[in-house]
Structure formats: C-alpha cells, structure tokens
Amino acid sequence: MPDAMLELEGLEVRYGVVAAVRALDLRIERGELVGLIGPNGAGKSSTLLAIMGVVPVARGEVRLRGVSITGRAPEAIARAGISLVPEGRHIFAGLTVEENLRLGRAARRDANGVEADLRRVYGLFPAIAGSLSRQGSALSGGQQQQLAIARALLARPDVLLLDEPSLGLAPTVVESVFAALEEVRAQGVTILLVEQRAQVTVSTADRTYVLANGELRLSLTPADANDTARLAAAYLS
Amino acid sequence: MSTLQALVDAVALGSIYALVAVGIGLVFGVLRLINFAYGELITAGAYTLWVLRSLPAVVAILACFAVVVSLSLLLERVAFRPLRKATPATMLIATFAVSYLLQSIYLLVFGSLGNSVSTLAGLQQAVDLGGLRIRWITIVSLACGSLLLIGTAILLGRTSIGLHMRAAATDFQTARVLGVRANRVIAFAFLVSGVLAASVSVLFTVQNSLVTPDLGVPITIFALVGVVVGGLDRLWTATLGGFAIGFAYSLLGDKLSGEARVYLPSLVFGLVIVVLLLRPGGLFAGQPRSVERV
Numbered sequence: 001m002p003d004a005m006l007e008l009e010g011l012e013v014r015y016g017v018v019a020a021v022r023a024l025d026l027r028i029e030r031g032e033l034v035g036l037i038g039p040n041g042a043g044k045s046s047t048l049l050a051i052m053g054v055v056p057v058a059r060g061e062v063r064l065r066g067v068s069i070t071g072r073a074p075e076a077i078a079r080a081g082i083s084l085v086p087e088g089r090h091i092f093a094g095l096t097v098e099e100n101l102r103l104g105r106a107a108r109r110d111a112n113g114v115e116a117d118l119r120r121v122y123g124l125f126p127a128i129a130g131s132l133s134r135q136g137s138a139l140s141g142g143q144q145q146q147l148a149i150a151r152a153l154l155a156r157p158d159v160l161l162l163d164e165p166s167l168g169l170a171p172t173v174v175e176s177v178f179a180a181l182e183e184v185r186a187q188g189v190t191i192l193l194v195e196q197r198a199q200v201t202v203s204t205a206d207r208t209y210v211l212a213n214g215e216l217r218l219s220l221t222p223a224d225a226n227d228t229a230r231l232a233a234a235y236l237s
Numbered sequence: 238m239s240t241l242q243a244l245v246d247a248v249a250l251g252s253i254y255a256l257v258a259v260g261i262g263l264v265f266g267v268l269r270l271i272n273f274a275y276g277e278l279i280t281a282g283a284y285t286l287w288v289l290r291s292l293p294a295v296v297a298i299l300a301c302f303a304v305v306v307s308l309s310l311l312l313e314r315v316a317f318r319p320l321r322k323a324t325p326a327t328m329l330i331a332t333f334a335v336s337y338l339l340q341s342i343y344l345l346v347f348g349s350l351g352n353s354v355s356t357l358a359g360l361q362q363a364v365d366l367g368g369l370r371i372r373w374i375t376i377v378s379l380a381c382g383s384l385l386l387i388g389t390a391i392l393l394g395r396t397s398i399g400l401h402m403r404a405a406a407t408d409f410q411t412a413r414v415l416g417v418r419a420n421r422v423i424a425f426a427f428l429v430s431g432v433l434a435a436s437v438s439v440l441f442t443v444q445n446s447l448v449t450p451d452l453g454v455p456i457t458i459f460a461l462v463g464v465v466v467g468g469l470d471r472l473w474t475a476t477l478g479g480f481a482i483g484f485a486y487s488l489l490g491d492k493l494s495g496e497a498r499v500y501l502p503s504l505v506f507g508l509v510i511v512v513l514l515l516r517p518g519g520l521f522a523g524q525p526r527s528v529e530r531v
C-alpha cells in the first residue's frame with residue numbers, strides 16, 4: 001500500500017488522567033475530503049490539535065506522506081504542509097485582514113506563486129478581497145471564517161484541517177463555506193473536516209467517521225446522508 | 238534653571254526611560270515575562286564602556302552593543318528558553334536570580350566603589366539656544382531615543398518578523414500553528430531589546446558617569462513602574478508610561494530642593510499608587526486581555 005497523505009495510528013490524547021482520544025486509526029489518501037463528526041466532547045478538536053502538535057500525542061503516531069511528525073512543534077508541522085483552521089477561527093482581531101493573510105504565508109515552503117494563490121482565495125472569498133485594509137475585528141462571523149480559511153490556504157498546504165467551520169454561521173453562509181471547501185478539494189488539497197452538522201458533512205465528504213468518547217464508532221458514506229436513523233444512531237452510540 | 242529648560246531635560250530623561258520600557262515590553266509581549274534582569278544588561282554595557290575607556294569612543298560603543306546583545310541572547314538561550322513551559326512565577330523568579338547573579342559577578346569583578354565612565358563626556362557641554370543652555374546629551378538622548386523608537390515601530394509595523402512578533406504577542410499558539418517560529422520570534426525580541434539596552438547604557442552613562450554593580454536596578458524598577466502605569470498589554474502605552482515616569486522624575490527632581498530630593502523616589506511611587514488606584518488597568522488602559530504564553 002502506498003503511503004497515505006495523512007495517517008493516524010493508535011493516536012491517544014490525554015489531559016491529565018483523562019483520555020480525550022483513544023486508539024484512533026485514520027487514513028486519508030491524497031485529495032480526499034474526510035469528515036469527522038461527533039457530539040460535544042467527543043475528542044474531535046483534540047484529534048486535530050494533536051495532528052498539529054498543539055497538544056502532545058500521548059501514544060501512537062501521526063504520519064504525513066509516510067513520515068512521522070509526532071512530537072514536532074506546531075510551526076514545524078505547519079511548514080511540513082498541514083494547515084489548521086482552528087475552532088473559533090482565531091483571527092487576529094487587532095491586525096488588518098491583509099496582515100492576517102500575510103501571516104498565513106509564514107508556513108509557505110516556496111515564496112513563488114503568492115500572487116496566484118492570493119487571486120485564488122480572492123476568487124473563493126470575494127468579501128475578503130474587498131476588505132483588506134479593515135481590522136479583523138470589523139468582519140462579520142462569516143467573513144472571519146472565510147478569512148481563517150483563506151489564511152490557512154495561503155500556506156499552500158497539502159492537508160487542510162478544519163475545526164467546525166460552520167459554527168455560528170447562518171445557513172446561507174454555511175453553504176458558501178462548504179462550496180468553497182469543495183473547490184479547495186478540487187484544487188488537490190487533502191481535507192480533514194471536523195463538524196457538528198452531520199448531514200451536510202456526510203453528503204459532502206468522501207467518507208465520514210463518527211467519533212464518540214474519544215473512539216471511532218462508525219464510518220459513513222454520502223449514501224448515508226439521508227439515512228436519518230443511521231445518523232442519529234451515530235450520535236447515540 | 239528656567240521651566241522650559243527643565244522641560245527639555247525631562248523630555249530627554251523621559252525618552253531614555255521610554256527605551257527601557259520598550260525593551261522590557263517587547264520581551265513581555267512574546268513571553269509574558271517581566272525580565273527583571275533587564276537592568277543588568279544596561280550595567281553590562283556600562284562596564285564594557287569603562288573597560289574599553291582607553292579605546293576610541295566608537296570602538297567602545299560598538300563593543301558595548303556587541304556585549305549587551307550577546308548577553309541578552311545568551312540569557313534567553315540558557316536561562317529563559319528551558320523554562321518556557323514553567324509557570325509564570327518560576328520564570329519571574331528566574332529573572333530575579335539572573336539579576337542577582339549578574340550583579341554579584343559585577344561586584345566580584347569590578348568592586349562596589351564604582352567606576353567612572355567618560356566615553357562621551359564631551360556631550361556634557363551645553364549649547365546656547367536662544368537663551369536656553371541645553372547640554373548636548375539632552376539633544377542626543379532625544380534624537381537617539383526618537384530614532385530608536387521610530388525604528389522599533391517600523392520594525393514591528395512594516396517587516397515580516399515584526400508582524401510575526403505582533404501576532405505572537407496577541408495569540409502565540411495561533412501564530413505557531415500558522416508557521417511562526419517561536420524560537421526565532423523570541424530570540425528576535427531579545428535581540429531588539431538588547432540593542433535598546435545598549436543604547437541606554439551609552440546615553441545613561443553620559444548623564445551618570447559612575448557605574449556600580451546595581452546601576453541597572455533602579456532603572457528597571459522605574460521603567461517597570463512606568464510600564465505598569467502605562468499598561469503592560471500594549472507596547473506603545475507602556476512606552477508612554479516609561480516616558481512619563483522619566484519625565485516626572487526629572488521634573489520633580491528639578492523642582493525639589495537638594496535635601497528634599499531624597500524623597501523623590503517615594504514621591505514618584507506615591508504618584509503611581511494614586512494613578513493605579515484611579516485606573517487599575519493603567520493610565521491608558523483599554524479592554525483587559527487574557528494572558529497567554531507559549
């Protein structure tokens with residue numbers, strides 16, 4: 001089997017004595033969009049933060065293109081090609097939109113092609129292009145989410161991790177965010193999408209895993225998107 | 238001395254303290270660490286000037302910058318970096334330890350009596366500007382202080398490392414997730430704060446030529462008082478606070494008779510207490526901000 005783009009093997013994340021994620025195996029091939037859903041406290045954010053090196057990996061391994069990145073610093077992991085759109089967006093409110101975007105370039109491996117990448121994210125999110133000189137804090141919630149995604153894309157990542165990008169957004173804005181993600185995926189970026197909105201995630205992603213209590217419970221395909229019983233069971237399991 | 242003249246002197250001392258405030262504030266911004274050993278960097282620079290007193294001033298000053306910046310980077314590397322994950326209290330105590338260690342070394346090497354630096358003693362001379370007798374050092378302090386502050390502002394506002402520092406100062410974790418290198422940003426903060434400390438060494442020893450092992454202590458404490466009054470969370474208000482404390486100190490010192498001067502520090506601290514009672518977040522405080530570190 002060739003190396004997966006991103007692979008988790010026996011991942012365990014602990015906060016003190018509490019295990020937030022247990023024995024998690026996950027394999028994502030190049031160009032896939034994989035969903036990860038589950039109730040509050042299931043360990044979704046912890047999984048992404050462990051991949052990113054923000055919280056320590058207690059056990060197991062994280063591999064990028066077959067190479068272990070376990071234990072590396074977040075900045076090293078970002079530079080290796082993984083970008084995170086964190087839960088709550090974490091826009092720099094006191095910096096301008098343009099500065100936020102410039103920060104996104106910190107992890108770029110090549111300085112070439114910045115202009116083309118900028119045009120691409122402006123194409124995805126025209127509202128961002130129109131507010132470059134505004135403070136991050138002046139943007140609406142939806143615009144901030146777009147900015148967070150745009151910022152992550154400017155690192156030109158191989159893998160994009162998103163933590164609940166639809167949180168707190170109006171339905172039409174959610175649609176536009178998901179449309180943007182499909183476009184990003186079409187451009188060849190591998191995506192791991194953490195969400196609470198089960199249905200739209202299951203129907204958008206190639207595969208969606210259900211996480212509960214730190215363990216993988218179920219794997220769903222787009223065909224399951226309208227199977228409400230199955231989705232409900234996923235949450236209650 | 239005329240009031241105008243006293244004002245000019247006060248502005249000059251204010252700009253020196255503003256430099257110290259920025260030096261402390263830059264490191265605080267990225268590490269959430271009040272570096273009490275900052276004054277000992279200034280002292281190291283002053284002793285360097287004394288050791289090299291027989292060499293041309295340019296050489297002594299360049300060496301002063303080299304020594305202070307190296308020491309600043311060294312402290313970051315050997316004392317503070319290993320403690321970065323420690324509690325804030327541990328780190329704070331570490332800076333006290335470093336401060337005392339350096340003072341003891343100065344005491345052992347140079348003794349307690351003090352050494353007189355005269356590197357730029359010529360700057361003590363005054364020029365007559367329309368009836369005002371202004372010493373050169375006042376003009377030089379003002380000019381250097383402004384240039385360094387503007388330089389720091391440009392560095393922070395216009396360069397990529399400056400942007401990374403500002404991002405790290407507001408949300409270090411997110412900055413790192415975006416690829417900002419923690420070690421590089423922190424080392425850079427220590428580098429710039431070292432440059433500022435070296436500048437203060439040069440400017441300060443012209444005004445107060447006697448270098449003692451504890452030269453840096455009151456400078457740090459006064460600047461810190463200013464920084465706290467200004468509000469630690471924003472660099473430019475901290476700078477204003479530093480300036481204000483230097484300004485107030487100089488002005489009050491001028492107004493008080495020789496004997497009353499003994500009470501000057503108490504007077505300044507009294508003022509500070511009043512300010513903090515009225516405005517607990519500092520003179521220029523905005524919204525309180527959460528404290529986070531790497």
Ligand SMILES: Nc1ncnc2c1ncn2[C@@H]1O[C@H](COP(=O)(O)OP(=O)(O)OP(=O)(O)O)[C@@H](O)[C@H]1O
Pocket residue numbers: 015020038039040041042043044045046047087196
């Ligand atoms: N910093 C922390 N310290 C201690 N416990 C934590 C910490 N972060 C998360 N936890 C715990 O770990 C478990 C998993 O949390 P996590 O944030 O990964 O869940 P989640 O699936 O992202 O939930 P949500 O949907 O609410 O974002 C929870 O029980 C949570 O309380």
Ligand SMILES: [Mg+2]
Pocket residue numbers: 044045046087163
């Ligand atoms: Mg979460």
